[in-house]
Amino acid sequence: MRAKIRSVIENNLNVFDSDVEFSDDDNIFRKGFVDSLFAVQLLDYLEQEFRIKISSQDLNIDNFYSVNRIISFVEEKRRQDGGTSA
Amino acid sequence: MNIDLDDRQRGIVDEAAEFARTVLAPRAQENDEKGVFPREVLKQMAERGYLGATVPQEYGGLGLDPVAYGLLVAAIESGDCAASRLLTVHVALVAEAILKCASTEQIREWIPRLARGETICAFALTEPDHGSDAAGIQTAYTVHGDEFRLNGRKRWITFSGIADLLLVIARNEETVSAFLIESATEGVRIIPQRGLMAGKACHISEVVLEDVVVSKKNMIGQPGQGFTYVVNAALDHGRYSIAWSGVGLAEAAVDAMVSYAKKRSQFGAKIGTFQLVREMIAEAVARVYAAKSLCLRAGETRRAGKPDSIIESTIAKHFAAGAAFRTACDAVQIHGGNGFSNEYPVERYMREAKVLEIIEGTAQIQQMVISMHGLRRFGRG
Numbered sequence: 001m002r003a004k005i006r007s008v009i010e011n012n013l014n015v016f017d018s019d020v021e022f023s024d025d026d027n028i029f030r031k032g033f034v035d036s037l038f039a040v041q042l043l044d045y046l047e048q049e050f051r052i053k054i055s056s057q058d059l060n061i062d063n064f065y066s067v068n069r070i071i072s073f074v075e076e077k078r079r080q081d082g083g084t085s086a
Numbered sequence: 087m088n089i090d091l092d093d094r095q096r097g098i099v100d101e102a103a104e105f106a107r108t109v110l111a112p113r114a115q116e117n118d119e120k121g122v123f124p125r126e127v128l129k130q131m132a133e134r135g136y137l138g139a140t141v142p143q144e145y146g147g148l149g150l151d152p153v154a155y156g157l158l159v160a161a162i163e164s165g166d167c168a169a170s171r172l173l174t175v176h177v178a179l180v181a182e183a184i185l186k187c188a189s190t191e192q193i194r195e196w197i198p199r200l201a202r203g204e205t206i207c208a209f210a211l212t213e214p215d216h217g218s219d220a221a222g223i224q225t226a227y228t229v230h231g232d233e234f235r236l237n238g239r240k241r242w243i244t245f246s247g248i249a250d251l252l253l254v255i256a257r258n259e260e261t262v263s264a265f266l267i268e269s270a271t272e273g274v275r276i277i278p279q280r281g282l283m284a285g286k287a288c289h290i291s292e293v294v295l296e297d298v299v300v301s302k303k304n305m306i307g308q309p310g311q312g313f314t315y316v317v318n319a320a321l322d323h324g325r326y327s328i329a330w331s332g333v334g335l336a337e338a339a340v341d342a343m344v345s346y347a348k349k350r351s352q353f354g355a356k357i358g359t360f361q362l363v364r365e366m367i368a369e370a371v372a373r374v375y376a377a378k379s380l381c382l383r384a385g386e387t388r389r390a391g392k393p394d395s396i397i398e399s400t401i402a403k404h405f406a407a408g409a410a411f412r413t414a415c416d417a418v419q420i421h422g423g424n425g426f427s428n429e430y431p432v433e434r435y436m437r438e439a440k441v442l443e444i445i446e447g448t449a450q451i452q453q454m455v456i457s458m459h460g461l462r463r464f465g466r467g
Contacts, residue, residue: 040318045393059315
């Protein structure tokens with residue numbers, strides 16, 4: 001899961017320096033690695049890739065601002081939803 | 087072009103095309119001149135379910151998928167741009183944002199009324215000093231227990247002149263949130279904007295908010311998520327809707343230019359036989375095909391729920407809006423002097439097509455987004 005999430009972020013980076021790196025705890029929005037459109041795009045990706053249902057109550061950037069936050073969110077949703085592994 | 091639609095949706099789209107041809111198109115010029123979108127036409131659109139086009143059937147909507155919705159918008163646009171703009175605002179911007187970001191209780195309260203057309207909506211984001219720079223809006227809200235108080239001024243709010251419900255974006259310092267506010271609420275003033283080049287029948291107005299008190303239950307989405315989720319989700323749907331408007335307008339312009347070129351004679355021959363006129367027709371037809379293909383591609387991506395749907399819709403919107411404007415300009419050109427007269431629809435098409443390159447993100451904003459996509463996607467070798 002970590003590799004997939006890092007990959008989707010890397011494919012949507014707003015910076016072109018090939019040396020740029022972000023840690024799994026970096027706030028990718030605040031640091032300007034991605035723009036706010038990516039926040040909406042990420043929802044579709046997570047729902048499709050990890051077969052979870054994201055509700056309106058989940059739509060808080062605190063759930064999605066770093067790799068580790070996203071992983072925690074997906075794992076929690078899977079526990080709640082009884083989702084299947086991707 | 088083979089388009090995958092079930093019989094129910096195909097029937098709705100076909101009926102919409104007939105409605106546009108027989109009801110909308112004959113009145114579009116008059117509506118434009120009077121600056122009014124007739125209530126009776128709005129009522130007919132509501133009765134046909136168009137105001138709940140993409141709303142799930144369980145909430146009283148037609149439940150159209152993205153491709154069917156797009157075809158519906160294009161059909162309506164070819165009859166009357168104002169009617170199509172109502173769909174973009176009411177369905178794509180507001181209803182979709184509510185469906186995506188609101189609580190179940192809020193959805194149950196509002197969506198059936200929107201779908202039936204009992205409540206007409208407008209999307210209040212833009213301000214006098216903040217258009218493309220939407221994140222910089224100044225309309226402010228303060229928190230007072232379980233209530234909010236809003237102050238500010240919105241501008242260019244399509245259909246706010248007749249809307250019952252406004253989806254308003256406001257900020258509390260760095261926190262941007264979204265609110266549903268009924269137009270009749272004390273402190274809300276609607277001021278029609280006059281002297282516009284296009285969108286004259288779209289009841290475009292300013293919305294002034296003076297100490298407007300809003301209940302906590304009318305905040306859409308989480309506090310502080312108004313821009314990230316509500317605005318971005320709404321504008322994504324809005325861009326997709328406008329992309330299809332571009333297709334519908336370009337198709338109408340091609341129809342008009344070809345019809346005229348077949349009838350009009352100069353130098354003893356129909357002007358459609360002249361090579362330079364045919365060059366314009368050829369380019370117009372190719373643009374319509376390309377724009378529709380991009381919109382269908384975006385629609386299929388949306389139907390499949392793929393993350394690329396946002397960029398696909400952006401590319402489709404950018405191309406289709408430009409295609410509509412260039413095609414409408416050439417339609418005027420082929421009409422010659424008659425193209426300047428409102429006895430022919432092409433002068434209206436040209437004015438309305440220009441709008442498509444500005445609303446839901448200017449062409450230049452789309453270019454910024456598309457170029458970023460290109461810089462990521464290509465040249466990796």
